[in-house]
Amino acid sequence: xxxxxxxxxVDYSRWYTDIVRQAELADYAPVRGCMIIRPYGYTLWENIKxxxxxxxxxxxxxxxxFPLFIPMSFIQKEAQHVAGFSxxxxxxxxxxxxxxxxxxxxxxxxxxxxxxxxxxxxxxYRDLPLLINQWCNIVRWEKRTRLxxxxxxxxxxxxxxxxxxxxEAVEETLRMLGVYADFAINDAAIxxxxxxxxxxxxxxGAVDSYTIxxxxxxxxxxxxxxxxxxxxNFAKAFDIKYLDRNNELQHCWTTSWGLSTRMVGGIIxxxxxxxxxxxxxxLAPIQAVIVPIWRKEKERTVVLEAAxxxxxxxxxxxxxxxxxxxxEVSPGFKFNDWEMRGVPVRVEIGPRDVAQNAxxxxxxxxxxKQGKAFGVPADGVAEVVKxxxxxxxxxxxxxxxxFRGANTHTGIRxxxxxxEVLVEKGGFLRVHWAGSPEDEDRIKEETKATISCYPLDIxxxxxxxxxxxxxxDNIAIFSRAY
RNA sequence: CGGGGCGUAGCGCAGCCAGGAAGCGCACUUGAAUGGGGUUCAAGUGGUCGCCGGUUCAAAUCCGGCCGCCCCGACCA
Numbered sequence: 171x172x173x174x175x176x177x178x179x180v181d182y183s184r185w186y187t188d189i190v191r192q193a194e195l196a197d198y199a200p201v202r203g204c205m206i207i208r209p210y211g212y213t214l215w216e217n218i219k220x221x222x223x224x225x226x227x228x229x230x231x232x233x234x235x236f237p238l239f240i241p242m243s244f245i246q247k248e249a250q251h252v253a254g255f256s257x258x259x260x261x262x263x264x265x266x267x268x269x270x271x272x273x274x275x276x277x278x279x280x281x282x283x284x285x286x287x288x289x290x291x292x293x294x295y296r297d298l299p300l301l302i303n304q305w306c307n308i309v310r311w312e313k314r315t316r317l318x319x320x321x322x323x324x325x326x327x328x329x330x331x332x333x334x335x336x337x338e339a340v341e342e343t344l345r346m347l348g349v350y351a352d353f354a355i356n357d358a359a360i361x362x363x364x365x366x367x368x369x370x371x372x373x374x375g376a377v378d379s380y381t382i383x384x385x386x387x388x389x390x391x392x393x394x395x396x397x398x399x400x401x402x403n404f405a406k407a408f409d410i411k412y413l414d415r416n417n418e419l420q421h422c423w424t425t426s427w428g429l430s431t432r433m434v435g436g437i438i439x440x441x442x443x444x445x446x447x448x449x450x451x452x453l454a455p456i457q458a459v460i461v462p463i464w465r466k467e468k469e470r471t472v473v474l475e476a477a478x479x480x481x482x483x484x485x486x487x488x489x490x491x492x493x494x495x496x497x498e499v500s501p502g503f504k505f506n507d508w509e510m511r512g513v514p515v516r517v518e519i520g521p522r523d524v525a526q527n528a529x530x531x532x533x534x535x536x537x538x539k540q541g542k543a544f545g546v547p548a549d550g551v552a553e554v555v556k557x558x559x560x561x562x563x564x565x566x567x568x569x570x571x572x573f574r575g576a577n578t579h580t581g582i583r584x585x586x587x588x589x590e591v592l593v594e595k596g597g598f599l600r601v602h603w604a605g606s607p608e609d610e611d612r613i614k615e616e617t618k619a620t621i622s623c624y625p626l627d628i629x630x631x632x633x634x635x636x637x638x639x640x641x642x643d644n645i646a647i648f649s650r651a652y
Numbered sequence: 653c654g655g656g657g658c659g660u661a662g663c664g665c666a667g668c669c670a671g672g673a674a675g676c677g678c679a680c681u682u683g684a685a686u687g688g689g690g691u692u693c694a695a696g697u698g699g700u701c702g703c704c705g706g707u708u709c710a711a712a713u714c715c716g717g718c719c720g721c722c723c724c725g726a727c728c729a
Binding site: 174181183184187198200202254257258279308310312313314319320324326371373381392393394395396428429430431432461463464465466469497499500501502503504505506507509518520521522523530538652 | 653686687688689690691720721722723724725726727728729
């Protein structure tokens with residue numbers, strides 16, 4: 171078996187691509203920048219969807235579907251929006267063999283077409299708030315693409331809400347940011363920082379953009395979900411108005427928030443190691459895999475019977491389990507194969523185990539013998555496995571949190587030190603910041619680092635900006651970013 | 653869109669400079685033995701050499717054009 175993963179230390183991008191291809195998450199499509207999401211990768215996405223969708227419903231949102239095609243004129247109604255998205259639009263100019271009167275944009279996001287609908291649906295304050303989400307595909311003509319992280323077409327959800335007051339809309343924006351953070355931390359085991367985007371990095375058309383930022387295994391930041399306070403920008407562009415209690419016509423305040431298949435890339439780069447993928451149990455398509463081991467034909471039968479009993483026991487307990495009864499590959503091969511695919515827990519059953527009515531359990535997050543428990547009684551193994559899955563879930567979050575802590579640098583006093591730390595250590599540089607957008611641009615040009623966010627929770631007191639020397643309360647996190 | 657690299661079997665590559673029978677490793681198929689950390693042996697299957705054109709008796713190889721992919725930059729979830 172020649173399947174090998176390029177070690178992270180040799181080439182981090184190749185390591186990433188190797189995992190995506192070899193774990194069969196996705197393949198390149200015949201069209202540039204597009205990907206085929208394979209069943210294993212798609213099941214992971216389905217589990218992400220389930221975790222988010224449940225949270226959306228719990229917070230009062232409902233799902234709907236809006237069209238893929240958006241009239242070009244819609245995109246042009248909001249000045250910032252059109253400026254931001256024009257370069258990456260895919261446009262349909264012909265239909266049914268004829269040139270269209272008005273070109274249709276393949277949705278790069280749906281604020282405009284949803285705004286159009288909201289303008290018709292909303293009449294009175296009694297219609298508010300309007301809380302709708304949609305799951306769909308998106309097309310943005312990106313110059314440079316990478317599987318899951320940035321593809322020409324991707325899958326996501328986009329929530330779009332309309333509110334009577336600014337306060338309510340801001341509250342919604344932050345509530346959904348919190349929902350994303352809760353999902354990332356508890357389901358994906360990815361510690362994230364909730365923060366505000368700099369004006370330079372915010373969504374085209376938003377008043378303020380908020381983000382959950384995660385640290386990848388190479389120290390780079392990944393914006394893993396965003397929530398936008400849109401003010402009245404789109405309400406004004408699309409005439410989304412309501413009559414308030416005093417019978418006065420008011421513009422609505424709107425929000426939008428999205429999380430995409432990029433999250434899959436985040437999971438890979440947060441947890442994976444040189445053996446391959448490591449999936450958090452809550453989201454893993456297969457939570458436990460059973461590898462039977464035998465020598466002789468007689469052993470084969472009893473081992474497979476025992477393995478099947480364990481499989482049934484786990485399945486009944488609600489564990490997503492697979493019995494790998496392939497005969498053409500050796501147990502050793504299967505160990506490596508499932509490790510590469512990131513399955514959190516492996517159950518090994520051989521003749522010796524059957525003899526003592528026991529199994530061997532191995533956890534993916536601890537390689538080799540350290541992660542193995544021998545002689546686990548087969549009766550009641552389901553409870554043990556479930557507890558182990560919880561343990562692995564917690565351990566992944568803890569490890570990622572410690573990694574982020576170890577690679578977050580504070581107390582940087584000046585620009586020289588900033589550059590030195592960035593080059594030598596990388597990771598997040600958490601600094602006092604009072605610079606202008608132009609300063610931000612200059613730093614990006616000189617160091618490639620950007621402001622990944624202004625974190626919302628700040629323990630630091632006032633301090634001196636490392637760049638301008640000004641006294642400030644404001645904290646920024648700089649880093650290289652995807 | 654600029655810089656670099658690469659297109660030969662499913663994957664990774666050699667062959668090209670110096671034109672003359674399309675090869676190697678892995679994967680795949682079949683059989684046998686094996687099976688507690690990437691098993692071994694044997695026999696097989698599989699190719700419009702990225703595409704189009706040119707030179708030549710003869711092109712994977714030389715010449716011209718085009719296309720695609722990967723990496724690095726400017727732009728972005």
